[in-house]
Amino acid sequence: MTRTQRATAAALLIVVAAGALLYMMGRPPICTCGTIDVWISEPNSSRTSQMLSDWYSPSHIVHGFLFYAVLTLLFRKWPVEWRFLAALAIEVSWEIVENTPFIINRYREETAALGYTGDSVLNSISDIAMMTLGFFLARRLPLWASVAIVLVLELIPLIMIRDNLTLNVWMLLAPNDAVKAWQSGG
Incomplete structure (x- = not known):
C-alpha cells in the first residue's frame, strides 16, 4: 500500500469517525x-447549515487554502499526505467543537448567525469536503491564484450576506456591537 493509499484510508476513517461522533452528540x-x-441561499433560514452547501461553505474552502499554506510553511519537509491529514484533523476538530452547546450559543449571541442551531451531520461532512477542495486547490494553483480565490470567497459572502470567515472569527473571539449592528442591517 502506497503512502497516498494509506493517507486516503486514514482520511476516510477520520471522516466516518467524525460523522459518527457528531451523530452521537445529537446532531441530526x-x-x-x-x-x-x-444549496440554501437564505443565510438566516432554519435550513442553513443543514444542507450540502450554503453561504458559509466558502469559508471552509478558505480553511483548506489557509491550512495548506500554514502547514506547508511550518512543515515543508512533511509529505503532502501528512499535511493533508493534519489539515483534516484540524477541520474535523472544528466541526466537532462548532457543534457543542457552548459554540452554538456563542454564534447565536455574538455573530450574524442568530438562529444557528448547529450543523447536520451531512453539512459537517460537506464542510470537511469543502476544506479538502480548498487544500488541494491550494496545492495545485500558483500563489497568486490562491490569494485571488481566497479574496473572492471572502468578498462575495461579505457583499451578499454581510458575513464571511474573517467576520465570523472576529465576532467569535472579540464581539463588536458596531459590526453586529451592520451585519443585522442596522
Whole structure:
C-alpha cells in the first residue's frame, strides 16, 4: 500500500469517525425538515447549515487554502499526505467543537448567525469536503491564484450576506456591537 493509499484510508476513517461522533452528540443526520438540498441561499433560514452547501461553505474552502499554506510553511519537509491529514484533523476538530452547546450559543449571541442551531451531520461532512477542495486547490494553483480565490470567497459572502470567515472569527473571539449592528442591517 502506497503512502497516498494509506493517507486516503486514514482520511476516510477520520471522516466516518467524525460523522459518527457528531451523530452521537445529537446532531441530526440530515435536515430535520426531511429534505436534502444542494444549496440554501437564505443565510438566516432554519435550513442553513443543514444542507450540502450554503453561504458559509466558502469559508471552509478558505480553511483548506489557509491550512495548506500554514502547514506547508511550518512543515515543508512533511509529505503532502501528512499535511493533508493534519489539515483534516484540524477541520474535523472544528466541526466537532462548532457543534457543542457552548459554540452554538456563542454564534447565536455574538455573530450574524442568530438562529444557528448547529450543523447536520451531512453539512459537517460537506464542510470537511469543502476544506479538502480548498487544500488541494491550494496545492495545485500558483500563489497568486490562491490569494485571488481566497479574496473572492471572502468578498462575495461579505457583499451578499454581510458575513464571511474573517467576520465570523472576529465576532467569535472579540464581539463588536458596531459590526453586529451592520451585519443585522442596522
